[in-house]
Amino acid sequence: MNKLVVLTGASRGLGLAIAEQLLQQNYQVLAIARSQSEALKQLAQSCSERLDFMPADLGQLDALPDLCHAIIKQYGRPYALINNAAVGHDGVLATLHNSQISELLNLNLQAPILMSKYLLRSMLLNRAGRIVNISSIVAKTGFNGLSVYAASKAGLEGFSRSLAREAGKGGVTVNCVAPGYMETEMTSALKGEKLESVKRRSAIGRLATPEDAAAMVAYLLSEQASAITGTVMTVDGGSTA
Amino acid sequence: MNTEQIIREAMYQVAEISDCQLMEPIREDTVLLQSGLDSLGFAMLVAQLEEDLGIDPFTEMAIPVYPNTFGEFVRIYQQYAEQSQDGQ
Numbered sequence: 001m002n003k004l005v006v007l008t009g010a011s012r013g014l015g016l017a018i019a020e021q022l023l024q025q026n027y028q029v030l031a032i033a034r035s036q037s038e039a040l041k042q043l044a045q046s047c048s049e050r051l052d053f054m055p056a057d058l059g060q061l062d063a064l065p066d067l068c069h070a071i072i073k074q075y076g077r078p079y080a081l082i083n084n085a086a087v088g089h090d091g092v093l094a095t096l097h098n099s100q101i102s103e104l105l106n107l108n109l110q111a112p113i114l115m116s117k118y119l120l121r122s123m124l125l126n127r128a129g130r131i132v133n134i135s136s137i138v139a140k141t142g143f144n145g146l147s148v149y150a151a152s153k154a155g156l157e158g159f160s161r162s163l164a165r166e167a168g169k170g171g172v173t174v175n176c177v178a179p180g181y182m183e184t185e186m187t188s189a190l191k192g193e194k195l196e197s198v199k200r201r202s203a204i205g206r207l208a209t210p211e212d213a214a215a216m217v218a219y220l221l222s223e224q225a226s227a228i229t230g231t232v233m234t235v236d237g238g239s240t241a
Numbered sequence: 242m243n244t245e246q247i248i249r250e251a252m253y254q255v256a257e258i259s260d261c262q263l264m265e266p267i268r269e270d271t272v273l274l275q276s277g278l279d280s281l282g283f284a285m286l287v288a289q290l291e292e293d294l295g296i297d298p299f300t301e302m303a304i305p306v307y308p309n310t311f312g313e314f315v316r317i318y319q320q321y322a323e324q325s326q327d328g329q
Contacts, residue, residue: 065300069291121288124281127258170259170281 002028002050004078005221006071006119008058008111009085011037014134014182017210018082021218023047030075032056032067033085058085058111059103068118077122080130080221083112086152090145101148108152113159116174120167129172130221133160134213137180137236153178157232164230173229175220179213180236203238212237244294244322245315251289255282269312276311296321 005022009015010031016039022029023043031040031053044051052075056067071078086108089100116131123129138146139153157176164174181198199207213235219225220233234240242250249267256263256278263277278286291297298321299305308314 065297069297072292121284121291124285125255125258125288125292166281170285 002026003080004028004030004075005080005082006030006032006078006115007082007084008032008115009134010053011035011040014179014210014213015084016040016043017214018084018217019043019051021211021214022221023050025218026050027079027221028052028075030054030071030078032058058115059107061106061110061114064111064114065118068115071119072122077126078119079123079126079128080132081115081119081123082132082134082217083115083156084134085111086134086149088146088149090149092145093147096148104148105152108149109155109159112156116159116163120163120172123172124167124170127171129167129170130225131160131163131167131172131174132217132220133157133174133176134217135160135176135178135232137178137234137240139176139178139232141240160232161230168229173220173226175229176232177213177216177220178232178234178236179210180208180234180239182207182210182213198239201239202236203241206237208235208237244319247293248286248290248315248318251286251293252276252278255285255289259285267311269310269315271311272309273311273314290318294318294322296325 011033138150
C-alpha cells in the first residue's frame with residue numbers, strides 16, 4: 001500500500017511542486033487547500049488514484065480537530081504531514097492591520113501546530129512518521145516588510161526542534177525546509193531591481209526553484225532520512241551562505 | 242465491552258507497541274503517571290481511544306482537565322461517551 005502524505009497548501013507554488021514529486025515517488029497524496037486550482041485538477045487527472053483533494057480553510061482553527069479526525073477515518077493513519085500552507089502579507093508592521101497579523105499567525109503558525117498535534121498521534125501508533133514544516137530563510141535573516149511572516153516562520157522552526165525531541169522516541173521525525181526566494185505567486189511582488197539583487201546575492205547566480213525545495217521535502221520523507229530530525233534544511237541557492 | 246474495558250484493552254495495546262511495562266493490577270486509584278505509560282504513551286492512548294470510541298474528550302472539553310488517577314480518566318471517557326450517544 002502507498003504511504004499517505006497529508007499536504008497543506010497543495011494547490012499552488014511549492015505545494016503543487018511537492019505534490020508532483022511525491023506522486024512520482026508513489027506516495028498517496030491528500031491535498032488540502034481552500035479550493036482546487038486548475039493545476040491541481042490537471043495533476044489529479046493524470047494520477048487520480050493516488051491524489052485526493054479535501055477542501056479546508058486552515059485558518060479556521062476550531063475546525064482542525066474534526067478535519068484531522070475525518071482524514072484518519074476516511075484514509076487511515078497518515079505516514080507524513082507537510083505543513084506548507086501559508087500567507088505572506090507584505091507590509092511594514094507600523095501600518096499592518098491587526099486582523100492581518102492574527103490571520104497570518106493563525107494560518108502560518110497555529111494551524112501547523114494543531115495539524116501536527118492531531119496527526120502526530122496517529123503516526124505514533126504506527127511507530128513511524130514524518131512531519132515537515134515549510135519555513136523560510138526569513139526565519140533567520142531580515143527582510144523589510146516581512147516581520148510578522150518572519151516571526152511565524154521562526155516560531156515554526158522552534159516548534160519543530162522541540163517537537164522532534166518529543167516525537168523521536170515514537171519513530172517520528174520533525175524537520176523544517178527553509179526555501180529562499182522562489183518565483184511563486186507568493187513572491188510575485190518581488191520584481192525588477194529587487195529581484196535581480198536577490199539573484200545576484202545567491203551563490204549559484206539564480207533563485208532556488210519550487211522543484212529544488214520539493215526535492216528536499218521528498219528526501220526528508222524517505223527512509224534514508226530517518227536519522228535527520230529537529231533541523232532546518234535550507235534550499236536557497238546559497239543566498240544565505 | 243464497556244468503556245472501562247475498552248480503555249484497559251487500549252492501555253495494554255499501547256504499552257506493548259511503546260515498550261512500556263504496565264503496573265499490575267491497574268486499579269481505580271492507580272496514579273496514571275505511575276501506571277507504567279510515559280507521556281508519549283498517553284498521547285498514543287488518547288489517539289487509540291479516539292479510533293476505538295470515536296471521541297477525544299480532551300479536545301471537546303472547554304476547560305483543560307488533567308485526570309490524576311485511572312478512575313478519573315475512565316470517568317471522563319464515560320461522561321463524554323454518554324454525551325456523544327445522547328447527541329446521536
